[in-house]
Amino acid sequence: MVSKTDPKTPGRAASRRNFLKTGLLGGAAVAASAGMARAQGGDPLITEIQDWNRYLGDGVDAAPYGAPSEFEAQVVRRNVPWLTADPVSSINFTPLHELDGIITPNGLCFERHHGGVAIINPTEHRLMINGLVDTPLVFTMEDLKRFPRENRVYFLECAANTGMEWKGAQLNGCQFTHGMVHCVVYTGVPLRYLLEEAGVKTAGKWLLAEGADAAAMSRSIPMEKALDDCLVAFKMNGEALRPEQGYPLRLCVPGWEGNMWVKWLRRLEVGDQPWAQREETSKYTDLLADGKARRHTFVMDVKSVITSPSPQAPVTHGKGPLVISGIAWSGSGTIKRVDVTIDGGRNWHEARIDGPSLPKALHRFYLDINWDGSEMLLQSRAIDDQGLVQPTKNELRAARGGNSIYHNNGIQTWHVNTDGVVENVEVS
Amino acid sequence: KSTGAFGLGRVATPDEVTAWDIDIRPDGAGLPVGSGTVTQGEVIFSESCAACHGDFGEGAGRWPVLAGGQDSLLKDRPVKTIGSYWPYLSTVYDYVRRAMPFGDARSLSDDDVYALTAYVLYLNDIVVDEEFELSNENFASIRLPNEANFIADDRLSEPHYAKGLEPCMSDCKPGPVKITARAQVLDVTPEGEGDENS
Numbered sequence: 352m353v354s355k356t357d358p359k360t361p362g363r364a365a366s367r368r369n370f371l372k373t374g375l376l377g378g379a380a381v382a383a384s385a386g387m388a389r390a391q392g393g394d395p396l397i398t399e400i401q402d403w404n405r406y407l408g409d410g411v412d413a414a415p416y417g418a419p420s421e422f423e424a425q426v427v428r429r430n431v432p433w434l435t436a437d438p439v440s441s442i443n444f445t446p447l448h449e450l451d452g453i454i455t456p457n458g459l460c461f462e463r464h465h466g467g468v469a470i471i472n473p474t475e476h477r478l479m480i481n482g483l484v485d486t487p488l489v490f491t492m493e494d495l496k497r498f499p500r501e502n503r504v505y506f507l508e509c510a511a512n513t514g515m516e517w518k519g520a521q522l523n524g525c526q527f528t529h530g531m532v533h534c535v536v537y538t539g540v541p542l543r544y545l546l547e548e549a550g551v552k553t554a555g556k557w558l559l560a561e562g563a564d565a566a567a568m569s570r571s572i573p574m575e576k577a578l579d580d581c582l583v584a585f586k587m588n589g590e591a592l593r594p595e596q597g598y599p600l601r602l603c604v605p606g607w608e609g610n611m612w613v614k615w616l617r618r619l620e621v622g623d624q625p626w627a628q629r630e631e632t633s634k635y636t637d638l639l640a641d642g643k644a645r646r647h648t649f650v651m652d653v654k655s656v657i658t659s660p661s662p663q664a665p666v667t668h669g670k671g672p673l674v675i676s677g678i679a680w681s682g683s684g685t686i687k688r689v690d691v692t693i694d695g696g697r698n699w700h701e702a703r704i705d706g707p708s709l710p711k712a713l714h715r716f717y718l719d720i721n722w723d724g725s726e727m728l729l730q731s732r733a734i735d736d737q738g739l740v741q742p743t744k745n746e747l748r749a750a751r752g753g754n755s756i757y758h759n760n761g762i763q764t765w766h767v768n769t770d771g772v773v774e775n776v777e778v779s
Numbered sequence: 780k781s782t783g784a785f786g787l788g789r790v791a792t793p794d795e796v797t798a799w800d801i802d803i804r805p806d807g808a809g810l811p812v813g814s815g816t817v818t819q820g821e822v823i824f825s826e827s828c829a830a831c832h833g834d835f836g837e838g839a840g841r842w843p844v845l846a847g848g849q850d851s852l853l854k855d856r857p858v859k860t861i862g863s864y865w866p867y868l869s870t871v872y873d874y875v876r877r878a879m880p881f882g883d884a885r886s887l888s889d890d891d892v893y894a895l896t897a898y899v900l901y902l903n904d905i906v907v908d909e910e911f912e913l914s915n916e917n918f919a920s921i922r923l924p925n926e927a928n929f930i931a932d933d934r935l936s937e938p939h940y941a942k943g944l945e946p947c948m949s950d951c952k953p954g955p956v957k958i959t960a961r962a963q964v965l966d967v968t969p970e971g972e973g974d975e976n977s
Contacts, residue, residue: 431969436831436841440881466878479791481800486783487791494787520962527968548783559802565884567877569802618799627805627867629874633859636929642852644864648932662962690946695956699948728956732946740946742939750937754857758934766958775962779952 425449428459429526434515439467440566442509444530447656448664451676453504453534453706453713457588460533462595463509465630466565469615473599476563478545478583482621485550492585492599498540501582503605504712506680508532508651510608510635513759516744520764520775524663528763528775529656532680534713537603539584542577545619555621559628560602563617570611571625572604576649580605583616606682606711607649608757610635640752653741654760655679655689655716655733666722666771673722675702679714681735688734689716695728695764695778696743702731710736727767728778744777803873807919810872814914815894817901823891824898827880836860836902846902849924862903866926868918871896 392398419426426449435441445461462468473492481487509531515521522528546558551574558577562568572581582603585592592598597614604611610630625631625647637645657677660666666673675693679686685708690699702716716731733741744761766776803809825834833839836846848858857863861871876892878884887895897913900906900921913921934940962968 429969431967433967436843466881466884479795479799480788481791481796487796488788489791489795490788497787498785519960521965521967523962523968544785548785548788550783561799561802565878565882567884569877620800620802622804624804624806626802626873627870628802629870629878632866632870632929633861633864633874638852638857638859640853643928643930644852645932645934646929648934650932650934652934662968690948695952697950697952697956699946699951728958734946738943739940740944742937746937746939750939753855766961776958777960779957779959 423449426459428461429530431515431522431527440465442511442531444526445533446663447525447530447532447658447678448661450658451715453678453709453715454588455533455535455713457535457590457593457596460507460535460587460593460596461509461531463531463609464564464566464595465568468595469562469564470594471563471599471615476599476615476617478600478616479618480545480549480621481618482559483552483555483623484546484621485552488545488549490545495540495545495583495585495600498544500538501541502536502538503580503582503603504534504536504707504709505603505605506532506534506651506711506713507603507609507612508654508680508682510610510648510651510757512609513654513761513763514756516761516763516775517748517755517759518753520777523775525656525658525661525763526663529658531609532678532713534680535587536589537582537584538586538589539582539603542581542583542602542619543579545583546577546621549621551621554623557622557625559618559620559622559626560611560613560616561618561620562597562613563615568610568613568630569626569628570613570630571622571628572611574621576604576607604649606651606684608635608651611649635757637751637755637757639755648758651680651682652758652760653679653681653683653686653733653735653739655686655731655741656763657691657729657731657765660729660767660771660773661765662773662775665773666767669771670722670724673720675718675720675729677702677716677731679704679716679731679733680712681733681737681739682711683739684710684736685712686714686716686733687736689714690732690734691716691718692730692732693720693727696730696762699732724769726769727765728776729765729767730762732762801873801876803869803876805867805869807869807915810869810915810918811889812915813889813893814912814916815890815892815897816912817894817897817906817909819890820894820896820898820901823887823895827883827887828895831881836899845899849903852925852928860903861899862905862924864925865923866929868896868900868921868923871899872918 428443430443442463478490512531558572600616602613659676679689689702691702692699702718766774831842838844848860848863851858
């Protein structure tokens with residue numbers, strides 16, 4: 352069987368070549384090639400019989416667990432090696448610029464580990480509840496799967512998402528500036544069922560969640576939140592958690608910073624005050640301009656970003672209809688509105704939110720425009736159901752300075768030039 | 780069996796709780812009985828820690844700096860260390876025992892961790908006597924310099940989150956918007972398909 356397609360140069364590379372050609376020669380090149388096709392009797396992709404139309408494809412036994420098309424090989428997580436000392440306590444990024452809708456495919460959900468990916472046989476996993484409880488308990492995974500379950504769609508955003516951009520435009524692509532976020536449907540047991548099973552004593556006001564990995568990651572969580580909407584999850588998007596997402600068990604802390612979503616969850620301790628663990632003192636505290644530092648900054652603020660066009664997703668088709676696509680989210684609830692500007696914030700247009708609008712989940716928005724080929728400064732501005740408006744980066748800096756590291760939800764600007772090339776910029 | 784509504788799970792034994800419940804609180808709750816001196820800590824640090832953190836906690840390569848940086852929190856590039864930033868000594872003991880050395884966690888004895896904690900205090904000039912011995916008895920009396928500088932989350936008091944704010948929709952800026960910073964000037968984005976710098 353002969354293939355006419357070269358697997359080494361799939362989709363993106365091809366579109367980049369087209370883009371460069373279009374960029375060099377402009378719309379005239381497109382018109383000319385279309386004209387040539389007509390002169391020769393039509394597009395050979397139509398007038399000539401293609402291999403996939405003649406030869407048989409793979410049988411149903413070829414891929415017991417399917418993978419994306421080879422032409423989507425560019426849709427992968429990426430890391431930025433210089434960000435961290437080594438790749439084991441590090442971060443990678445969801446390819447937001449290639450995705451649509453609100454659900455992140457499991458294999459593309461960004462990863463953040465502090466001691467690498469723990470590999471745990473679920474039959475050997477245990478969850479302990481101890482501390483200020485009537486009865487300290489141990490659960491097996493089999494036990495946990497006998498509790499009533501809930502399915503919920505939530506975003507999980509790293510507190511450090513967009514953190515490299517506090518001092519200015521640094522990384523060129525929304526995968527890198529905003530890709531420490533993913534959104535899946537979690538299946539799990541409400542945390543309150545487990546706590547009720549152990550019996551929380553009246554003095555129990557805080558919960559320590561701890562992982563089974565080599566970092567034994569641990570965070571203090573107010574009991575009010577633990578009893579509200581937290582889940583102990585074992586499935587994401589219908590299948591078991593991926594190892595890098597905490598298989599076999601993780602905590603979901605909806606709307607709150609990703610660090611608290613303890614993976615490989617092995618222990619929950621009830622106490623009467625927070626524990627001041629490393630991840631809530633040295634890390635995940637937000638230094639302000641006056642030398643003070645905020646702690647317990649749990650909620651992820653109202654935020655949005657345009658995912659296309661963006662530096663990794665340039666405009667390759669020239670003037671005319673253009674879909675501006677993006678995501679918006681808030682740790683406080685649903686997104687009520689997203690505004691988009693194409694002139695750097697002078698004038699705004701209400702975008703169209705399409706798809707489910709669920710609390711503490713990603714929302715997808717679109718603004719369909721007719722691009723006249725002139726330069727654009729694209730921004731999006733989200734407003735949540737609490738009335739909170741996404742601030743500009745300059746407003747955030749005025750309030751906090753440039754060294755907070757975490758919780759940068761400032762408005763992102765993309766500069767689109769006349770060739771359709773897009774760059775991460777900041778504007779006056 | 781539990782006494783809860785579902786009767787699922789079983790009672791955790793005291794040995795099991797002891798094995799996993801190793802967290803320490805700022806008030807010293809959870810500390811094991813034991814002790815270690817600065818001098819003992821220096822030996823352990825040289826063998827097990829200095830390759831990444833430097834002989835004096837100054838950090839090798841991009842590995843974390845453990846000492847120094849006092850009075851740097853107001854600077855353009857703050858150096859946030861145990862001495863300059865961390866609020867509580869309990870976190871040092873807890874974290875070292877829980878997660879260090881990186882790649883060989885839980886390999887230190889309780890006394891080793893006391894000695895290392897004492898040595899880190901010495902590196903940060905919080906104790907100056909090389910014979911200083913840290914133990915579960917005197918632990919809670921040690922305070923770190925930056926403890927008072929942590930405040931509650933008051934983000935919602937920032938002006939841009941003021942109640943009832945109606946954002947401007949048209950003619951919001953007087954003239955054409957200017958570009959003030961560009962990512963391509965830095966050119967630090969990893970190369971790959973779709974990266975305009977590749």
